Amino acid sequence: MTSLHSPLAHVELPEAHAHAGVTLREDKFRGHLNLRGNPQDEAFTSAAEKVLGVALPTAPNSAVENDAVRVYWLCPNEWLLLVAEGAEGQTEADLRAAMEGQHIAVTDLSSGQTLINLSGENLPEVMMKSTVYDCHESNFPVGKAVQTTFAKAGATIYKCADGSYDLVIRRSFADYIFLWLKDACAEYGLAVQ
Amino acid sequence: MLHIYCPYCEELREEEEFSYSGEAHIARPTDPEALTDAEWGDYVFFRKNPRGLHHEMWNHAAGCRRYFNATRDTQSYEIHETYKMGEKPSVTSQGAAQ
Numbered sequence: 031m032t033s034l035h036s037p038l039a040h041v042e043l044p045e046a047h048a049h050a051g052v053t054l055r056e057d058k059f060r061g062h063l064n065l066r067g068n069p070q071d072e073a074f075t076s077a078a079e080k081v082l083g084v085a086l087p088t089a090p091n092s093a094v095e096n097d098a099v100r101v102y103w104l105c106p107n108e109w110l111l112l113v114a115e116g117a118e119g120q121t122e123a124d125l126r127a128a129m130e131g132q133h134i135a136v137t138d139l140s141s142g143q144t145l146i147n148l149s150g151e152n153l154p155e156v157m158m159k160s161t162v163y164d165c166h167e168s169n170f171p172v173g174k175a176v177q178t179t180f181a182k183a184g185a186t187i188y189k190c191a192d193g194s195y196d197l198v199i200r201r202s203f204a205d206y207i208f209l210w211l212k213d214a215c216a217e218y219g220l221a222v223q
Numbered sequence: 224m225l226h227i228y229c230p231y232c233e234e235l236r237e238e239e240e241f242s243y244s245g246e247a248h249i250a251r252p253t254d255p256e257a258l259t260d261a262e263w264g265d266y267v268f269f270r271k272n273p274r275g276l277h278h279e280m281w282n283h284a285a286g287c288r289r290y291f292n293a294t295r296d297t298q299s300y301e302i303h304e305t306y307k308m309g310e311k312p313s314v315t316s317q318g319a320a321q
């Protein structure tokens with residue numbers, strides 16, 4: 031028997047604010063898979079598309095998604111796949127079956143990473159304090175995914191259609207990033223869902 | 224802070240995302256056994272330390288995690304170009320940009 035513990039299971043929630051400028055929601059236990067292969071190899075790209083239902087994005091800092099998966103471009107031969115909780119095992123098996131004999135790698139990172147969503151009217155201020163990446167909408171439009179630093183820790187940041195940000199961070203940094211956010215959002219009010 | 228253009232991410236990023244990785248274009252000897260100790264020592268330990276243009280490797284450590292090359296002026300810190308691994312610099316001390 032295994033039981034899952036959220037990387038943020040232990041944190042003490044801040045007191046409820048009447049007006050929270052920033053809201054943090056942990057999208058815990060998502061399936062995180064790292065996929066590597068040669069994007070010039072037609073057999074590889076078509077196998078990935080067959081399994082995922084979307085073509086692997088090849089433009090730098092881009093992402094694609096459908097109902098089952100979101101795919102981030104990480105570098106010219108590497109992608110991060112985000113699937114629903116519990117779907118990572120089947121997705122990995124399907125990819126391996128479809129790519130039988132190819133020079134590829136699929137790695138399950140689900141227990142090493144977690145995903146948090148940040149939203150709220152004071153989000154731009156908090157992003158400016160927290161990341162070196164320029165989050166102005168002219169530089170960071172909806173649908174873009176960038177690997178950068180957040181509070182000096184590595185993060186993959188995705189701009190969602192509703193204007194919020196999804197951050198993929200390392201599990202071991204979740205506690206530190208939460209404490210950073212608690213402090214960085216102190217003047218705006220932080221709500222945790 | 225320097226803004227460095229990553230040739231793989233195809234955008235300017237903050238220096239904080241990068242780490243410096245030393246002189247570029249050092250080819251590993253094809254037949255190490257045939258080298259003298261002095262030649263092997265040169266390959267392993269000795270690096271250029273120019274005042275002016277320098278071709279060097281950087282790693283986009285917090286980004287795509289790829290290594291790439293940069294031509295940087297060690298005196299002014301100006302980065303003249305960045306280019307992918309396996310490519311040749313277009314700015315050199317022989318033919319530096321006017």
Ligand SMILES: [Zn+2]
Nearest residue numbers: 229232283287
């Ligand atoms: Zn890069």
